[in-house]
Every structure is written in C-alpha cells, then in structure tokens.
Amino acid sequence: GAVVSQHPSRVICKSGTSVKIECRSLDFQATTMFWYRQFPKQSLMLMATSNEGSKATYEQGVEKDKFLINHASLTLSTLTVTSAHPEDSSFYICSATQSNQPQHFGDGTRLSIL
Amino acid sequence: GDSVTQMEGPVTLSEEAFLTINCTYTATGYPSLFWYVQYPGEGLQLLLKATKADDKGSNKGFEATYRKETTSFHLEKGSVQVSDSAVYFCALSANSGGYQKVTFGIGTKLQVIP
Numbered sequence: 290g291a292v293v294s295q296h297p298s299r300v301i302c303k304s305g306t307s308v309k310i311e312c313r314s315l316d317f318q319a320t321t322m323f324w325y326r327q328f329p330k331q332s333l334m335l336m337a338t339s340n341e342g343s344k345a346t347y348e349q350g351v352e353k354d355k356f357l358i359n360h361a362s363l364t365l366s367t368l369t370v371t372s373a374h375p376e377d378s379s380f381y382i383c384s385a386t387q388s389n390q391p392q393h394f395g396d397g398t399r400l401s402i403l
Numbered sequence: 404g405d406s407v408t409q410m411e412g413p414v415t416l417s418e419e420a421f422l423t424i425n426c427t428y429t430a431t432g433y434p435s436l437f438w439y440v441q442y443p444g445e446g447l448q449l450l451l452k453a454t455k456a457d458d459k460g461s462n463k464g465f466e467a468t469y470r471k472e473t474t475s476f477h478l479e480k481g482s483v484q485v486s487d488s489a490v491y492f493c494a495l496s497a498n499s500g501g502y503q504k505v506t507f508g509i510g511t512k513l514q515v516i517p
C-alpha cells in the first residue's frame with residue numbers, strides 16, 4: 290500500500306532553534322499534503338494544506354510565519370518550525386494524498402523544545 | 404462545518420471483553436468514514452473504513468457499520484486483547500476543494516488489562 294515517510298521521528302532542541310520536518314510519499318505522487326498537530330490527550334488538528342508548487346493554505350489560528358511549509362515536489366513537503374519555543378512542543382503528523390484519494394499518514398515527529 | 408463526536412475515554416476492559424466505542428458525525432453530502440488506531444509513540448494507522456451507507460468495515464476482529472439514518476459509525480470488537488490497547492480515532496473524509504479533507508474525533512484511549 291501507499292507509504293508516507295516522516296523524518297525525524299523525534300527531535301529535541303533548544304529554544305530559539307528552527308526545526309525542519311520532512312514528509313515524503315515513497316511510492317506515489319502526492320498532489321496534496323497535510324500537516325497536523327496533536328496536543329497531549331487531544332485529537333489531530335489540521336494546521337495547513339499544501340499543494341505541490343503553490344503556497345500552503347493555513348487553518349485559522351496557525352501562524353504562517355511560524356510554521357513554514359514548502360511543497361516543492363510531488364513527493365516531498367517540509368514543515369519548518371521557526372524560532373521554536375517550549376509551547377511549540379508537540380506531535381506533528383503529515384499525510385499525503387493523490388487527487389481525490391484517501392490520505393496516508395506518516396508516523397509523526399515528536400518535537401520537544403527545551 | 405463537518406464534525407465527529409466520539410466517546411471520551413479512557414475505556415478500561417478486561418481481556419476477552421466486548422468493546423464498543425461510539426462515534427457520530429455531522430456532515431453535508433456523503434462522507435467516507437474511518438477508524439484509525441494510534442499505538443503509543445506511533446503515528447496513525449488506518450484500521451477500517453466504509454465509503455457508503457450500510458457498508459461494514461472490518462479488520463483484525465474490529466468492525467463498524469456506516470449508519471446514515473443515525474449518522475453513526477460505532478466501533479466494535481467481540482473479544483479484546485492486551486495488544487489492542489491504543490487510542491482510537493473516528494474520522495470522516497469529505498471532498499473539499501478537490502481533495503479529501505479529514506475531520507477527526509477527539510480519540511478514545513482503550514486500555515485492556517490481562
């Protein structure tokens with residue numbers, strides 16, 4: 290079946306650092322990729338939707354200058370958390386889809402900001 | 404907008420007990436319905452799905468039936484195992500601007516004790 294790889298799976302860094310998370314579709318071309326954030330004991334909240342070659346669409350309340358999304362190719366999207374602070378610590382999950390097909394999820398990235 | 408309501412956990416059951424996790428939804432049109440499972444420290448895995456009314460999704464002993472009249476998609480398993488301990492998310496997927504947008508429920512934590 291369709292596979293989505295997310296890297297890194299875990300990252301710990303100091304406050305003020307920028308962190309990049311990669312999401313790759315390994316065996317299909319992902320026309321659309323999604324980024325979700327999961328707070329402890331809560332559901333997944335959609336942060337943004339990105340289509341290859343165009344600007345991402347951010348959900349209400351998500352700072353686009355804080356969470357930079359790039360979808361430069363049909364197999365790769367990146368999320369960069371800029372100048373990360375402890376409140377940005379969370380579990381981030383990406384998903385990818387092709388045309389009008391179901392989303393396939395990555396394994397997530399646990400981000401911890403000290 | 405679309406929404407998914409599922410029972411809040413945690414749900415604690417003894418091994419071999421019967422499991423029901425309730426899920427109801429509101430949506431315009433005809434969404435697809437899903438159950439995802441998240442094991443500790445991992446990403447989401449698709450457990451089962453149903454794409455139209457009266458469809459029954461099943462996998463690993465779990466099953467759920469798409470009930471349009473009650474807008475429900477309750478998850479059931481006849482005999483749970485310790486290895487079923489995880490968080491279960493009910494979700495719906497509907498067409499939004501040319502792609503399938505997924506809306507998640509809050510997640511229900513299941514703990515199965517020996």
